[in-house]
Amino acid sequence: MLLYLIHMRDACHRIERYTGGVSWEMFAENDEKQSAVVRQLEIIGEAGNRIDPTVQARHPAIPWRHTKALRNLLIHGYDDVHLEQIWDIVQTEIPVLLRSIDASIASMALEDRPPEAER
DSSP states (O other): OHHHHHHHHHHHHHHHHHHTTOOHHHHHHOHHHHHHHHHHHHHHHHHHHTSOHHHHHTOTTSOHHHHHHHHHHHHHOGGGOOHHHHHHIIIIIHHHHHHHHHHHHHHHHHHHSOOOOOO
16 A cells, blocks of 8 residues: 555655646646646546545545545546646645655554564
8 A cells, every 4th residue: 555655745846846846827728748647647546446435534635535536537538627726636635645645654664663672
């Protein structure tokens, strides 16, 4: 399960890299950037969907349903995606999601540590 969170984190970092220093106008005119960002959003939703619901329940700060719904929209409703919404997600939701994912990864890493040996 940790691997899928890492995939989600990496996709968030890629989105930040693709859009760092880019204005809305530049993004709106660059179909390669748009495609790259949409692909990473799809990965976030797919990786999150692969995480067991019991694990999801232990990490409620991550909007699991939203990431899955967005992935489904991007895949199945690609012709109904509004670029302004994608830009808004990039600007407002990805930074928050990344912080939540980082916290969950840290938490899971602590859970996976072996107990300290008795003294």
